[in-house]
Structures are given as C-alpha cells and as structure tokens.
Amino acid sequence: MAIEFNRILTMLRKERGITQKQAAQDLGISQAQLSHYEKGIRECSLAFVVQVADYYNVSCDYLLGRSAERSGQTIQVEDLPEANTPTTGSVYRGSVLPTMYKKLIENSLDILYDKLQESKDKQLITCVSRYLMLAVYKMFRMMYDASGRNVVGMFRISPARWQGSADAAMHLTEGELNAVLLGEDANHDSIDPATMSLSTERLTADYPRHATSLLNLVKNAEEAMRGLTRESN
Structure with missing residues (x-):
C-alpha cells in the first residue's frame, strides 16, 4: 500500500x-x-x-493503487469505447484478453494523437509516430521471425542487423523527441505548455471515456516494469 x-x-x-x-x-x-x-x-x-x-x-x-480510475471504477471490455475504425477481418475467436488490450492501446493512442493535433507541430507528430511505428515493427518482426515458414524477403534489414538497427533508431528518435519537447532546437518553436497539460484530472475531464483506457494502460505498464525490476533483483 x-x-x-x-x-x-x-x-x-x-x-x-x-x-x-x-x-x-x-x-x-x-x-x-x-x-x-x-x-x-x-x-x-x-x-x-x-x-x-x-x-x-x-x-x-x-x-491505494487498486484502480487506475479516479472514481475507483473497475473496467470491463464492454466499458471501453470502440476505436473509430475497426480493423478489417479481425477475429479474436471470443478471447477477452486481446480485445481488452487492443482497446486500451487504441483509445490511449486517440488521446495521444488528439494532443499532437492540438500542438500543430509537424516535427513532434513525426517523432512520436516514428517511435510508435518502430515499436510495432519490432513486435511484428519478432513474431514473424519466430516461424521458419515465413519468408525472409519481406524485410530489407537482415536478421542479424534488424534488432540493433531498430533499437538505435528508437533511441535516436527519443533524443530528437526530447529536444523538441524541451525546446532545445534553435530552429524549432517551443511547444505550448497548455498542450502538455496531462494531469489525471484534466485528462478525465477532457476525455471522460477514453481516459479510463489511458490510466489503465499506465497502471499495467508500470506493473510490468516493477515485475521486471523485482526479477532483476
């Protein structure tokens, strides 16, 4: 506690x-x-x-950290709003878990991109999008490479190099993103502080339904990080 x-x-x-x-x-x-x-x-x-x-x-x-929602609400899959555009042909065979996580991520991304649109900053949008695309690329390629039946030719980066290259690209993108957010780039206007106002109270007020997804995503992510920390100790 x-x-x-x-x-x-x-x-x-x-x-x-x-x-x-x-x-x-x-x-x-x-x-x-x-x-x-x-x-x-x-x-x-x-x-x-x-x-x-x-x-x-x-x-x-x-x-007490038992709920990610300020009201203490415990969410179910049906409580989360559907994403704006459903993925064509997605079939989860009745499994609740992937549907839950998909909604958490999609609804959280809706908030993230709404804030990015509010910033009207092309460089910021590009950095965030590049980082997310690299993260999805890594997960997809790991799954793809797990089966020897999948053809190697789908990717241009070789099996020996892609993980290091993806990690390096993500680190560089993080650096560029931080420079944009902190106003270190002399050729770039500073981000309006109001755009970065992301308190739980403000998020809940501005996004009454989607904030539930984002707050639970944060909770789940930090629980995963804590678990890794305990294992390393």
Whole structure:
C-alpha cells in the first residue's frame, strides 16, 4: 500500500497546485506528518485514507493503487469505447484478453494523437509516430521471425542487423523527441505548455471515456516494469 499511496498522495497535491503546508492544514495534520506520508516513511490510518479521498474527490481504491480510475471504477471490455475504425477481418475467436488490450492501446493512442493535433507541430507528430511505428515493427518482426515458414524477403534489414538497427533508431528518435519537447532546437518553436497539460484530472475531464483506457494502460505498464525490476533483483 505504502508505495502506491505515497506516490498518488503527492501527485494529487501537486496536480491541485497547493503546497504541502496548505494541504496539511486542510487535512488537520502537521506538515512534517504529511511529508512522512508522501515519502512513505510512516503508515497512515484507514480514517486518514478516507479523509484524503474526500479531500481530493477520488476513491480509496484509486489512492491505494487498486484502480487506475479516479472514481475507483473497475473496467470491463464492454466499458471501453470502440476505436473509430475497426480493423478489417479481425477475429479474436471470443478471447477477452486481446480485445481488452487492443482497446486500451487504441483509445490511449486517440488521446495521444488528439494532443499532437492540438500542438500543430509537424516535427513532434513525426517523432512520436516514428517511435510508435518502430515499436510495432519490432513486435511484428519478432513474431514473424519466430516461424521458419515465413519468408525472409519481406524485410530489407537482415536478421542479424534488424534488432540493433531498430533499437538505435528508437533511441535516436527519443533524443530528437526530447529536444523538441524541451525546446532545445534553435530552429524549432517551443511547444505550448497548455498542450502538455496531462494531469489525471484534466485528462478525465477532457476525455471522460477514453481516459479510463489511458490510466489503465499506465497502471499495467508500470506493473510490468516493477515485475521486471523485482526479477532483476
């Protein structure tokens, strides 16, 4: 509980734009005590969790990291909106899992590209799109190469070189993307900060249905990263 609670507690305060001192006063505790909660040094009572949930207008499940949705909603496949254009001929043979993940990714991409369109920045759109295409390319080629029946001639990059080349291209694209976002390119106008306003509260307000997909995608991705970290330790 502590890891998720202290992270979310801090995030909610910063999203609201208030100081630790102000939040502590509103919650009726000392700033030092709130600081200990936000750093995960001390465990709080269940009553305080409920108090914080009321204060930030979120659910206790969200505060404890049990739900990616501020309301605490647990989503089902049917709760997620369909993508704008269905993939022709897609058949999942009744399996829920691929349908769920496909919707999470598609709906999250809808938000991402809506923000990119809002930025009206061609270089930013190109960098993000190139990175995503490389990621999809890597997954598709790994699956393709897994079967000896698939012809090698479909790809121009050789089996010995493609993984290193794809990784290098993704790293270079990440660097270019960061330069665009941080305004380091002298020949490129800075991105409007309003376009990058991506708090959970703002996302939920602007994308009342699709935000559920994005927040759950973030939760699932970070759980996967944590799992890899635990295995490496």
